[in-house]
Amino acid sequence: MFSGSPTTADKLTPGIWKVSANGGTPSLLVRTEKDRPLRWVHFLPDGKHFLYLLSAASSAGDVPGSVEGEIYTASIDAPSPKLVKKSEFAAEYSDGALLFVENGALMAQRLNLSTYTLDGQAELVTSPVATLGNGRLGATASFNGNLAIADAIADPRARRLFWRDRTGKDLGEVPGSGAMLRLSPSGKQLALVNRRNGQSELLVIDLARQVTSRFAGESNSPVWSPDEHWVAYAAARAIYRKPAGGLGEAELLLDGQEPIRPSDWSRDGKYLLYQVGPLGRSDLYVHTLDAKTPPTKLAASV
Secondary structure, three states: OEEEEEOOOOOOOOEEEEOOOOOOOOEEEEEOOOOOOEEEEEEOOOOOEEEEEEOOOOOOOOOOOOOOOEEEEEEOOOOOOEEEEEOOOOOEEEOOEEEEEEOOEEEEEEEEOOOOEEEEEEEEEEOOOOEOOOOOEOEEEOOOOEEEEEOOOOOOOOOOEEEEEOOOOEEEEEOOOOOOEEEOOOOOEEEEEEEEOOEEEEEEEEOOOOEEEEEEOOOEEEEEOOOOOEEEEEOOOEEEEEEOOOOOOOEEEEEOOOOEEEEEEOOOOOEEEEEEOOOOOOEEEEEEOOOOOOOEEEEEOO
8 A cells, every 4th residue: 555656557646556565556546636645544453444644735845734634534445535534634543543633732532443433522642742744643553552652842852752542641751752753563662763962863662661772873764573573774775674672783675876764564574665765756665575586666756
């Protein structure tokens, strides 16, 4: 699943496309409206339905600035988009609730997975919450309801990270700063990019024990393997993977002349999705791990 334009299409059509993890011909699921990018696809628990943001921005580089943006749900089997909520920022799902930004605050509201409508009243989780100019939410959630949240301080050196459950109960402060963070599938560990002395470093935090380990130097875009044995990350125009425990050497997976960064790891652990090129104009590839086969290009201008 990706948003962008497939390389195999006769005429490039912006939208959300699906393609087999083994490659093949992409098929269009959702066609975008003119000058309104589709961003931040987020799968729901059944593995077929997904959320996405229809941005209010007029171009990929614009900063969303009004509530004309909208959060939709659709299915890979029957992709008839259904409006869930108006919002200028993306949403996440966790423990039965939709997490979204409203007036600078992170809110949670029950999402009915039969009708894909919101039930009851929205509840405050925390305020303020960090957001990014491309509509991304400065929080990451596990399906069990635990959240890692970056507050909305403009200076990343002063930004704090919080560990909370979906009701807003404070589970403690997380060491480090920054808004590029990724919870492990179990929600027990957090990978985050921390800024210190003008440089970035990748930290891995055991949230239960509150133990922080420096995982890698100047790096970004951490992605967990589904079994949590590995973390893939970008550094110096290359992608590496390293055992999540921090022991052992980093293994070079991919490199090149352009910026390159991992995007996601397939649930069976066999494939790594990654992007090549500057943000907003990247090409999307899939790499088969532990196999000597060349990567497959899936899409252009993601």
